[in-house]
Amino acid sequence: MDTSTPARSVGAVTPQTASFSEPLPLRCGRSIAPYELVYETYGRLNADRSNAILVCHALNASHHVAGFYADDPDNVGWWDNIIGPGKPVDTDRFFVIGVNNLGGCFGSTGPMSIDPATGRPYGASFPLVTVEDWVAAQARLADHLGIERFAAVMGGSLGAMQSLSWTRQFPERLRHALVIACAPNLSAQNIAFNEVARQAILTDPDFHGGDYYAHGATPVRGLRVARMVGHITYLSDDAMASKFGRQLKNGSIGYGFDPEFQIESYLRYQGGKFAEYFDANTYLRITKALDYFDPALDFGGDLSKALAAARAAFLVVSFTTDWRFAPERSREIVQALLRNQLDVTYGEIDAPHGHDAFLLDDPRYHALVRAYLDRIHAEIGRAAR
Amino acid sequence: MKGPRADFAVIAGRIRPGAKVLDLGCGDGSLLRHLRESLDVRGYGIEIDDAKIPACVKNGINVLQMDLESGLSGFDPGSFDYVILSLTLQAMKNSERILSEMLRVGREGIVSVPNFGYWRNRIQLAMGRMPVNDEFPHHWFDTPNIHLCTLTDFEVFCVQHRIRILERIALHEGREVSSLPNLRGSLVVYRFGSGA
Numbered sequence: 272m273d274t275s276t277p278a279r280s281v282g283a284v285t286p287q288t289a290s291f292s293e294p295l296p297l298r299c300g301r302s303i304a305p306y307e308l309v310y311e312t313y314g315r316l317n318a319d320r321s322n323a324i325l326v327c328h329a330l331n332a333s334h335h336v337a338g339f340y341a342d343d344p345d346n347v348g349w350w351d352n353i354i355g356p357g358k359p360v361d362t363d364r365f366f367v368i369g370v371n372n373l374g375g376c377f378g379s380t381g382p383m384s385i386d387p388a389t390g391r392p393y394g395a396s397f398p399l400v401t402v403e404d405w406v407a408a409q410a411r412l413a414d415h416l417g418i419e420r421f422a423a424v425m426g427g428s429l430g431a432m433q434s435l436s437w438t439r440q441f442p443e444r445l446r447h448a449l450v451i452a453c454a455p456n457l458s459a460q461n462i463a464f465n466e467v468a469r470q471a472i473l474t475d476p477d478f479h480g481g482d483y484y485a486h487g488a489t490p491v492r493g494l495r496v497a498r499m500v501g502h503i504t505y506l507s508d509d510a511m512a513s514k515f516g517r518q519l520k521n522g523s524i525g526y527g528f529d530p531e532f533q534i535e536s537y538l539r540y541q542g543g544k545f546a547e548y549f550d551a552n553t554y555l556r557i558t559k560a561l562d563y564f565d566p567a568l569d570f571g572g573d574l575s576k577a578l579a580a581a582r583a584a585f586l587v588v589s590f591t592t593d594w595r596f597a598p599e600r601s602r603e604i605v606q607a608l609l610r611n612q613l614d615v616t617y618g619e620i621d622a623p624h625g626h627d628a629f630l631l632d633d634p635r636y637h638a639l640v641r642a643y644l645d646r647i648h649a650e651i652g653r654a655a656r
Numbered sequence: 657m658k659g660p661r662a663d664f665a666v667i668a669g670r671i672r673p674g675a676k677v678l679d680l681g682c683g684d685g686s687l688l689r690h691l692r693e694s695l696d697v698r699g700y701g702i703e704i705d706d707a708k709i710p711a712c713v714k715n716g717i718n719v720l721q722m723d724l725e726s727g728l729s730g731f732d733p734g735s736f737d738y739v740i741l742s743l744t745l746q747a748m749k750n751s752e753r754i755l756s757e758m759l760r761v762g763r764e765g766i767v768s769v770p771n772f773g774y775w776r777n778r779i780q781l782a783m784g785r786m787p788v789n790d791e792f793p794h795h796w797f798d799t800p801n802i803h804l805c806t807l808t809d810f811e812v813f814c815v816q817h818r819i820r821i822l823e824r825i826a827l828h829e830g831r832e833v834s835s836l837p838n839l840r841g842s843l844v845v846y847r848f849g850s851g852a
Contacts, residue, residue: 602722602730605720605730606730606731609700609730609731609732609735610732610735612676612698614718615700615718615720616709616712616713616718616719616720617719617720617721617722618709618721619721619722620706621706635706635709638710639709639710639713641710642709642710642711642713642714643713645713645714646713646714646716
């Protein structure tokens, strides 16, 4: 097997762990300590520490953003198509950081971790963390890495909510925010889908009120259904039609409940795969973080007031076929930024793939991100002189 | 088009330093870049063409990818000092609406339009052919221009729609034309505000 580094990959990467002993106060009123954050970095931090880019992950992703693991070369980072040497987020220029959020299931402190107070996994007792809590934890990681100000914080979907939140919570700590396939809050329909996913998990007999670890059980059935529901919302009707249509798995109808249509088989496969590696308690918490995200809430519903503290320049990108976080939702963000007279570039990419488009290699989308990052690179170069 | 466009210098000459400017159909953003560099304006551009968005970003301007045909609903009334529509009006479906939107969002509007009444156009038409020249480089079958007007047509329209023309600059080959503008001007720049 060829184990050489593929062209334009950051190559083999190694996750690192940062430990924090100072309690982190959470929005829910509780706090957490000690805690750990697992992260990866790509590229080199420059002498004046001005070229760092933080990448925030969405629902099911992790700190493994780019590159691969030496002992698992097929495990390629989830945003590897945009991050690497010579790629739109060019690791020859930028120092890129991926971090697994608090409450995650890829190594950062989460429901699966041992609660030092009890010596047992947190399970159901792990607090409900919010986007704001994640951002606060990420800021501590930035302190740990000696980064006072990011060149950019970027993310798609829930990751974009974090970059948006950065601009309010730590306005002086980032030059740019890349807010891709985002919404300023979830619609009733979005929350409804999340609730179906949660109910699938919560009603799985193997859930045991969230303390399934002690029972040696995993609510895989619930997780599978949760992922299936989620997956439907990531794809556009057209993308599903062109990929699967009404194709049958075995060429004919069998008059039964085994998967017959290709789409059924695809969803079951995706659900099954997901349930093998993702933690149900984490899934529940991340969907809640999505539901709760609403920066305008404390400002009488006025998003522009919520963003009045922001100082960053923005790149906002939406995708025309994204019905989960439709372009109108991104335009709400743009309008709020305009009202604050902030620098903003808005791209509305006519991509067929739905919400998932932010993860895919669309040349127009990537050209825009590349151009924007070229500009950031030039700007930090000027600032250094 | 070669070099800076003929109407850019004229438009720039009408804009107060430090003003807030919205450029509709901003192309690659070169006008806004020029305005920012020479007049320190705070600007945003609107453009629909995918290929031009990264070009705007390279020019360092704020660009919003939106369709002008659906209006400027994302913009608050009076949020700009100037709203510019440079060589775009003639290609828009809803030209009436965009002009009123310009004056809703901006205190003043600046448009540049090719003058269909320019004498060469008249001669080409008199010879029985649709004009094809520097200002109208397209043929009838491939032109994006659907709402062509003469200088006089535009001014009559403004009176009818209670748009007050504050300034008119008729141009040919980048130079101002003082007499017989509807005959000798191939391109016209208007600065206008609300109220007849």
